[in-house]
Amino acid sequence: MTEDASRLLQWCAAFQVADGHEVLHLAEVARFCQFARGEVVFRQGEPASSLYLVESGLLKVSRLSASGRELTLGLSGPRQLVAGIGAFAEGAVLGAGCLALEDSRVLVLPADEVRRITAHSPALAAAVLSYFARRHADLLAQMEDLLFSDLNARLAAHLLDRKTQVDGYALPTNSELAALLGTVPELVSRKLGEFYRQKFIGLEKRSVKILDESALLGLAGRSR
Structure with missing residues (x-):
């Protein structure tokens, strides 16, 4: 199980520059979870205490308005992080919910350990920042498509x-x-x-x- 987690972390762009000890530690404290199609992975408003790294399947991230209208923010497949950016702020809550659109296997990482390791590795911090900057750009492009x-x-x-x-x-x-x-x-x-x-x-x-x-x-x- 730890070997599978280490391999998946090394495949994810956000963690590719992490050294072997960092990857091994994250793999040891993480756990794999199975989500059936239609199952909730996390809910909007819950504490941002974990990061979710998809090994297989497809997850939908969406936000509900006060009136109950749903806005889909994106789909996340293999090797992609979900609910990542909020987990880097201690005490943050999730601004969106997540649902499995297919049977999915997901590596769940404790946010506090990811924050601790990232804070002590400039190279890893830069890689994580770059990863989320690209994801943010993708989201802006998606919003532009919806509008225009x-x-x-x-x-x-x-x-x-x-x-x-x-x-x-x-x-x-x-x-x-x-x-x-x-x-x-x-x-x-x-x-x-x-x-x-x-x-x-x-x-x-x-x-x-x-x-x-x-x-x-x-x-x-x-x-x-």
């Missing part, structure tokens, strides 16, 4: 970002996908149907394969 691009572009970009999954991308429910794309489930269903009829994608039991990458790149405003 149409649904065709957002859905095409979402599918393209997951095209590396050889066996097809297992779609979340229409409600979950709508929350991620900033729309409503009915429009998601309609757009997926349009993409299917135009042979941009193949659909089988909620598993999507890209058939016409050029068409999706055009809709997303991207080049190869």
